[in-house]
Amino acid sequence: MRTVVAFLLVIIGISYGDISWYGLNDGFKKAQKEKKLVMIYIYSPKCHYCKEMDATTFKDKKVQELVNRYFVPIKVRKCSEDGMFVRAEYGYLGTPTFHFVSPDGEKIKSIFGAWPKEDFLKILGYFYTGAYKTKSMTEYFMEEQ
16 A cells, blocks of 8 residues: 555656646637636757757756746647647747747747746746736846846
8 A cells, every 4th residue: 555655646746747738729728717828839859959948947846836837838849730820820930939928819929949947937937927018028137137
């Protein structure tokens, strides 16, 4: 019995720590229901920088916590049907691209590139604090230093 309980605790701990990625339709339904911002991540399985984000930044516990708490994270492969829709709707800068979108689908801002956790935490803060409504990203980052 102890072995089963220990195994379940390990499984729960592993699954709790990851970002809860959604598909495009389910993600927007959840965002509308919960009134959360959407973070769309366009990736390619062959993209070195996407692999780097997945292996480092997205494995950081603080990044996972903030993404899961304040956003509905949607992950789409760049050449999939959903990826092509996102690219046509919000634009495409290369991989990885991040689109921050309101729950009703209005694009707030797009960001390109792989980011170390410290910088990505600042990017997330710009959106989840609502700073994007009153100042530029540059102004926000200058204040945060």
